[in-house]
Amino acid sequence: MTQDERQSQAIPARHQKVRKAVLPAAGLGTRFLPATKAQPKEMLAVVDKPQIQYVAEECVASGIEHIIIVTGKGKNSIEDHFDSAPVLEQYLEQKGKHALAELVRRISNMVQVSYTRQKEPLGLGHAVLVAKDLVGDEPFAVLLGDVLIPGKNPATKQLIDVYEATGTGAIAVEEVPREKTHLYGIVDGEPAPIAPFGERLLRIRDLVEKPATEKAPSNLAITGRYVLPPAIFDCLERTKPGAGGEIQLTDGLRLLAKEQGLWAYIYEGISYDAGDKLGFLKATVELALLNEEFGPAFRDYLKTLKL
């Protein structure tokens, strides 16, 4: 038997295609005040694009056909950003700025986008539940609107590959320093090296929200990318409000892991929590360095700084 034949034997039949993604963007963004007093944190620009556009582009690069954005009060600029802008486009065309007009047009033509509203910020789990009717009875991705994972191999695509091969939900995790586990949701998982995913795949036994270092079952933190079966909605409906009176997605995932199984996948890439001031600065510097137009000039400028 060839290696290819052995590998295809290890992967069960393909499962339902992941076509939709939910982007919760209804939080208040209190970590980024005062910038977020009157504008959504998901619209704060990193280099030259609002954060939520990077996230939408990750969806498109992962094969997602329909994005569902969960918005709330004061978030109208998100809808405007993905809408067409005929006056602006016409103005740019008249001035001969065709490339800029195309840049603006491409945002609204990128993918089908629907919106639903979370009337009160009752937690991330609640925000996902609000999208239930728009998702329907099919698997879907969840991407946090303020977590950026740049790179050519989209984290969401990596999770979709796991779901479509196994039929079980998968969440992205990454290693964090042991002394920082109290800042993250941490997974308790056992290695489940199924081809072709190898050592990156773990079967989740449990999930713990922000454990102290000595109580943390691992140093693998939940990153902000998920691919979930529709059964998560039933789990969230049975989830009681937890920390801060909010319905936590982590609590719904604990139920899902117990009842249907759930993978943790150590994805390839680096994430930036751009909803946090320091994470935002790091994302800005690193993405600016990667920018084709002015990355080299920016690098030269940074070298002149006396640190």
Ligand code: UTP
């Ligand atoms: P965060 O915890 O980062 O968002 O949730 P937040 O509550 O806005 O942040 P801080 O702590 O006050 O600064 C992750 C994602 O989930 C969304 C947020 O908009 C963010 O994109 N979210 C959070 C909701 O959609 N609804 C909620 O009730 C909570």
